[in-house]
Amino acid sequence: MWLTDPPKRMMCHCIASRLQDTPAPAASTTTAAKLTTNSQLSISPANSTTSKRFTNKGAPQTRPTRTITANLTATTNMSATELELQISPIVQESLMLNSKTLYNLQSLTASLFGVSAGILGLESYSGFLFYLAFSLLTAALFYTLRVAPTSLASGKSPLDTSRYFRGAMDFWTGGLMNGFAGFILTWTLFYGLVRA
Amino acid sequence: MTWISKTTTAFGGLLLAHACYSAREHTALQSLRTATAATLTSSATATSSLPVDIIIETIISTLIILVGVVLGTRPLRPIEWRAWAGKIEREGEEGFTNSAGEVDKDFVGNPFSTLESRPNFVNIRQQRKEFAEWVQKGPGQQRQQRPQ
Numbered sequence: 001m002w003l004t005d006p007p008k009r010m011m012c013h014c015i016a017s018r019l020q021d022t023p024a025p026a027a028s029t030t031t032a033a034k035l036t037t038n039s040q041l042s043i044s045p046a047n048s049t050t051s052k053r054f055t056n057k058g059a060p061q062t063r064p065t066r067t068i069t070a071n072l073t074a075t076t077n078m079s080a081t082e083l084e085l086q087i088s089p090i091v092q093e094s095l096m097l098n099s100k101t102l103y104n105l106q107s108l109t110a111s112l113f114g115v116s117a118g119i120l121g122l123e124s125y126s127g128f129l130f131y132l133a134f135s136l137l138t139a140a141l142f143y144t145l146r147v148a149p150t151s152l153a154s155g156k157s158p159l160d161t162s163r164y165f166r167g168a169m170d171f172w173t174g175g176l177m178n179g180f181a182g183f184i185l186t187w188t189l190f191y192g193l194v195r196a
Numbered sequence: 197m198t199w200i201s202k203t204t205t206a207f208g209g210l211l212l213a214h215a216c217y218s219a220r221e222h223t224a225l226q227s228l229r230t231a232t233a234a235t236l237t238s239s240a241t242a243t244s245s246l247p248v249d250i251i252i253e254t255i256i257s258t259l260i261i262l263v264g265v266v267l268g269t270r271p272l273r274p275i276e277w278r279a280w281a282g283k284i285e286r287e288g289e290e291g292f293t294n295s296a297g298e299v300d301k302d303f304v305g306n307p308f309s310t311l312e313s314r315p316n317f318v319n320i321r322q323q324r325k326e327f328a329e330w331v332q333k334g335p336g337q338q339r340q341q342r343p344q
Contacts, residue, residue: 091280093302094273101269108265115212116258119219120251134258141266150272154279163279164272194219 090166098164102142102171103178109138110179111186118190131183135175143171201268208260215253219246270294281307 078086113134117127143161151163161171273292274280283291284306292303306312 089277090275091273091277094280095275097270097302098272098275101272105265105269109262112258112261112265115216116254119212119216119254121219121246134262138262138266141262142269145263145266146269146272150274154274163274163276166275190216194216195223 094164095166102165102174105142106135106138106175106178107182108179110135110175111182113179114183114186114188115190117183117187118192119194121191121195122187127187131180132176135179136172138175139172198268201264203264204267205261205264208257208262208264211253211257211260215250215257218250218253222246222250270300 110131113131117130120130122130143159147161147164148158151160152158154163156163161168165171271293274283289299289303289305292300294300
């Protein structure tokens with residue numbers, strides 16, 4: 001029966017890290033005064049690192065408690081965003097994938113807007129206003145069709161993109177910078193094609 | 197879902213091409229008319245803007261393509277670890293398909309799989325007991341009940 005103990009203990013850690021899936025009520029507290037009350041929450045990132053160490057070595061060498069205390073002493077000097085990242089870690093691959101999806105969409109649609117602006121024969125300010133309006137419309141449409149259904153279901157407030165993206169400004173106005181060159185290119189090209 | 201976005205985009209592209217051709221023809225006709233008017237009456241009228249229907253068609257087709265392209269983007273993934281791992285746990289591979297319905301190539305599966313399948317922590321006595329029970333049951337019942 002002694003063999004059954006280590007798997008059970010490890011499964012406890014596993015379950016503890018899975019319990020993060022339920023929305024943590026204390027995750028929104030960022031003040032340093034509540035740092036001590038959040039101390040149990042920071043088990044999860046420490047636990048992920050220790051679990052990796054266990055799988056590498058094969059046998060547990062350090063108790064998780066030691067890393068938790070080490071982590072706690074580190075968190076006392078952290079800023080609010082760092083603490084937030086420690087409480088709810090970010091999956092970098094998902095972040096990169098979402099950013100790439102958004103960037104591809106913005107580049108593609110900016111070229112499309114250039115085509116229609118060229119066909120309409122817009123000049124100077126009206127063309128840029130056209131681009132501004134349509135890129136904001138793209139962000140709104142992308143939010144409505146891709147972000148909103150699951151984001152609202154997971155309890156985020158409307159127009160909150162934090163489930164899939166970091167930084168709301170990048171999501172809403174990032175298309176203005178990302179697709180600008182493509183817009184100018186196709187705008188001038190189609191203006192010249194139609195008006196020549 | 198992918199055929200919806202493709203047909204929408206193709207339809208919008210067709211409308212946009214038609215609007216482009218119409219605008220091209222309109223400007224060509226306009227320049228020809230001003231040229232003939234200049235030779236006949238020597239009073240050139242200013243080039244008027246596009247007709248309203250071409251403007252409407254361009255904008256509508258742009259919106260249609262926009263909807264099609266947005267529908268064709270791949271589904272997003274949650275960036276928070278707990279939401280992401282929970283999605284894997286709940287939906288498995290079905291939650292990580294691209295717009296064509298195939299499982300993504302970089303789908304890694306359960307992030308806790310290294311914790312769950314470790315031969316160091318296999319309960320060998322339990323398995324031996326189960327194996328002994330399975331052997332004792334005889335050949336008839338072995339086909340119905342396989343050990344876990």
